[in-house]
Amino acid sequence: MLNYSTSEENYIKTIYHLQNGQNTVSTNALAEKLSTRPASVTDMMKKLKTKKLLHYQPYQGFRLSNEGKKVALDIIRRHRLWEYFLAEKLKFKWDEVHAVAEDLEHVSSKKLIDKLDEYLGYPKFDPHGDPIPDSLGKMDSSRQISLTELPVNQPAEVCRVINQSDEMLELLQHKKITIGTRLEVKKKFGFDRSIEIKLKQSKGALQRSPHGPSGQPPFLISEQLAKNIFVTL
Amino acid sequence: MLNYSTSEENYIKTIYHLQNGQNTVSTNALAEKLSTRPASVTDMMKKLKTKKLLHYQPYQGFRLSNEGKKVALDIIRRHRLWEYFLAEKLKFKWDEVHAVAEDLEHVSSKKLIDKLDEYLGYPKFDPHGDPIPDSLGKMDSSRQISLTELPVNQPAEVCRVINQSDEMLELLQHKKITIGTRLEVKKKFGFDRSIEIKLKQSKGALQRSPHGPSGQPPFLISEQLAKNIFVTL
DNA sequence: ATTTTTTTTTAGATTTGCCTAAACTTTTAT
DNA sequence: ATAAAAGTTTAGGCAAATCTAAAAAAAAAT
Numbered sequence: 001m002l003n004y005s006t007s008e009e010n011y012i013k014t015i016y017h018l019q020n021g022q023n024t025v026s027t028n029a030l031a032e033k034l035s036t037r038p039a040s041v042t043d044m045m046k047k048l049k050t051k052k053l054l055h056y057q058p059y060q061g062f063r064l065s066n067e068g069k070k071v072a073l074d075i076i077r078r079h080r081l082w083e084y085f086l087a088e089k090l091k092f093k094w095d096e097v098h099a100v101a102e103d104l105e106h107v108s109s110k111k112l113i114d115k116l117d118e119y120l121g122y123p124k125f126d127p128h129g130d131p132i133p134d135s136l137g138k139m140d141s142s143r144q145i146s147l148t149e150l151p152v153n154q155p156a157e158v159c160r161v162i163n164q165s166d167e168m169l170e171l172l173q174h175k176k177i178t179i180g181t182r183l184e185v186k187k188k189f190g191f192d193r194s195i196e197i198k199l200k201q202s203k204g205a206l207q208r209s210p211h212g213p214s215g216q217p218p219f220l221i222s223e224q225l226a227k228n229i230f231v232t233l
Numbered sequence: 234m235l236n237y238s239t240s241e242e243n244y245i246k247t248i249y250h251l252q253n254g255q256n257t258v259s260t261n262a263l264a265e266k267l268s269t270r271p272a273s274v275t276d277m278m279k280k281l282k283t284k285k286l287l288h289y290q291p292y293q294g295f296r297l298s299n300e301g302k303k304v305a306l307d308i309i310r311r312h313r314l315w316e317y318f319l320a321e322k323l324k325f326k327w328d329e330v331h332a333v334a335e336d337l338e339h340v341s342s343k344k345l346i347d348k349l350d351e352y353l354g355y356p357k358f359d360p361h362g363d364p365i366p367d368s369l370g371k372m373d374s375s376r377q378i379s380l381t382e383l384p385v386n387q388p389a390e391v392c393r394v395i396n397q398s399d400e401m402l403e404l405l406q407h408k409k410i411t412i413g414t415r416l417e418v419k420k421k422f423g424f425d426r427s428i429e430i431k432l433k434q435s436k437g438a439l440q441r442s443p444h445g446p447s448g449q450p451p452f453l454i455s456e457q458l459a460k461n462i463f464v465t466l
Numbered sequence: 467a468t469t470t471t472t473t474t475t476t477a478g479a480t481t482t483g484c485c486t487a488a489a490c491t492t493t494t495a496t
Numbered sequence: 497a498t499a500a501a502a503g504t505t506t507a508g509g510c511a512a513a514t515c516t517a518a519a520a521a522a523a524a525a526t
Contacts, residue, residue: 007513027474040514042475047512059474059521090348103340109333115323240483260504273484275505280482292504416485 003073009075010034011044012053014066016072024061046128073137078113079105080126080133084117087127094178095125095169129160129179129230145233147195147226150185155200156231157182163228171225183231186218193223234307235284241338242308243267244277245286248297249305256365257294281330292370306370311346313359318349320360327360327411328402343368352462362393362412362463378466380459383418384445388433389464390415396461416464426456 004012014033018025027045031038049056053068064072082104086092092100114135117123124140125131131139142158158181161172172178182200189195198218237245247266251258260278264271282289286301297305315337319325325333347368350356357373358364364372377393391414394405405411415433422428431451 005512010520028472036513037515038474040478043513062387081399086345090345090352092344092348096344100340100342100345102343103389104337107333107336107340109336111325111329119323121358238482260516269483270485272506276483305481465521 001071001110003108004071008044008048009071009095009106011041011048012068013075013079013194014062015054015062016069016076018055019063022063024063070137073133073139077133077135077137078108081113081116081120081123081128083122083126083128084120084174088091088120088123095166097127124212125159127179128162129158142232144230146221147185147197147221147229148193149232150231152188154233155182155184156233158229159232160230161228162230168225168228175219175221177229189220194220195223196220234304234343236341241277241281241337242304244274244281245297245301245305246308246312248287248295249302252296255296256363257296259294283382303370306366306372310366310370311341313363314349314353314356314449316359316361317353317356318364321353321356330360330401343399347461358392360396362391362413377459377463380418380430380454380462380464381426383464385418385421387466388415388417389466391462392465393463394461395463401458401461407454408454410462422453424460427453428456428459429453 001082004210011030011034014030018029018033026039027041031041034041045054045056048054048068049062052065053071054062054064056062079101082101086097086100087094091148117135122134123132129144131141133139150156158177158179160179161168176199177183183197185195185202186198188195196218197218201215239301244263244267247263248258251262251266260271260274264274267274278287278295279290281287281301282295285298286304287295287297289295312334315334316330317334318341319330320327355367356365362377364374366372383389391410391412393412394401409432410416416430417433418428420429429451431452432449
């Protein structure tokens with residue numbers, strides 16, 4: 001695996017996230033995500049094409065090649081391992097790890113990352129619940145469904161939150177929802193597709209609450225929030 | 234404290250090391266250390282002067298300003314904390330930490346470094362024995378003398394090795410000299426200023442050696458090596 | 467089927483950090 | 497004291513990554 005510049009790596013990583021599966025990625029979408037100009041994207045696409053990291057015909061959008069995907073997974077591995085390190089060892093808050101990991105991910109010593117992985121105990125998911133690729137690029141794709149898809153009365157555990165903004169994290173924190181929280185959907189309302197959920201006693205937390213043996217009362221959350229919370233059964 | 238580019242940081246750090254105390258640093262010396270060309274150094278010196286990080290009059294050499302020294306100490310702090318982390322936590326070998334830390338030191342989140350420092354237990358020295366500046370730039374300057382200055386029969390402990398090349402590390406490894414090794418100078422020879430030293434039982438290592446209760450026999454080391462080994466009494 | 471709008475690309479600059487070659491200072495040697 | 501050598505700076509260029517403005521292609525609307 002060759003070395004790529006920080007800028008190249010940011011393009012590759014972002015294309016990977018945008019081309020969820022087989023989608024083709026557009027110049028404008030990529031420029032938007034990277035806070036840059038379409039013209040800069042075109043320049044970089046030409047360069048990455050000559051390096052055989054992506055397929056690209058002018059005006060036709062682009063997709064990572066197999067080699068490009070490998071590189072992307074390696075960057076994502078580095079990013080998520082650092083996120084795990086920051087949260088787990090340095091006690092960063094869940095919502096602070098991303099920005100710092102954006103810098104650390106570009107330090108590309110293979111030995112460093114493999115030793116870090118070992119030190120951390122080969123974690124499978126980062127603090128946001130995203131799976132961490134192993135050194136071969138394989139990662140767990142354990143069934144993670146959105147809260148909107150979770151059947152009523154089916155117990156589940158929060159394993160991932162996507163698209164987190166500061167506002168969203170504030171709301172989650174207020175409602176005491178974190179990775180690992182166990183819950184059930186109690187009712188779904190057609191009117192605005194909001195859903196009522198009930199948090200369950202987590203294994204660790206056994207203190208008496210003021211709500212009796214059944215814990216806190218159920219409460220409503222919006223569809224917009226539910227879409228962004230993923231759970232495992 | 235503003236942010237500086239990786240390149241600027243490398244210049245600042247290297248000037249700090251070269252201007253040991255009040256020396257003035259020359260263009261050629263800096264170019265040599267940074268494996269770059271004198272013309273590039275001049276360019277950068279002009280830039281750093283406008284940023285008030287150093288004092289510089291054409292043809293007269295340069296010295297860091299107080300602000301420049303502060304920046305240098307911050308970079309050195311990051312570098313040495315990462316070295317400590319790599320050796321202590323990730324079990325990198327003593328001679329492998331420097332190269333990786335060269336990259337990590339440029340990730341400049343203050344919060345990251347302060348939390349790393351806390352996590353590591355506020356270490357005072359890096360794996361080479363160099364003192365680590367605290368978040369205010371203060372560092373231990375505990376008396377560390379070169380082996381060439383150590384009086385005969387004065388027990389001491391290796392605390393620092395400077396100027397380490399691969400060849401030198403090979404030699405140290407072969408003679409089983411590491412940070413923490415305790416020893417005494419037994420004889421000094423005027424002819425080539427080589428010295429004879431004797432390793433002492435380290436506190437930790439209590440296994441019987443084939444050399445009886447007094448440990449290994451004394452052996453000679455060159456002046457060149459002795460100059461680079463520092464000890465505390 | 468044109469025209470309009472949107473998207474994408476090209477052309478030409480800019481900034482950073484580096485280079486070579488030539489010019490200029492300072493130092494050293496005669 | 498002056499010439500040669502060594503060290504330093506200037507001048508002019510180059511590559512990476514960005515930008516703006518204009519041109520070209522594709523998509524949408526009439």
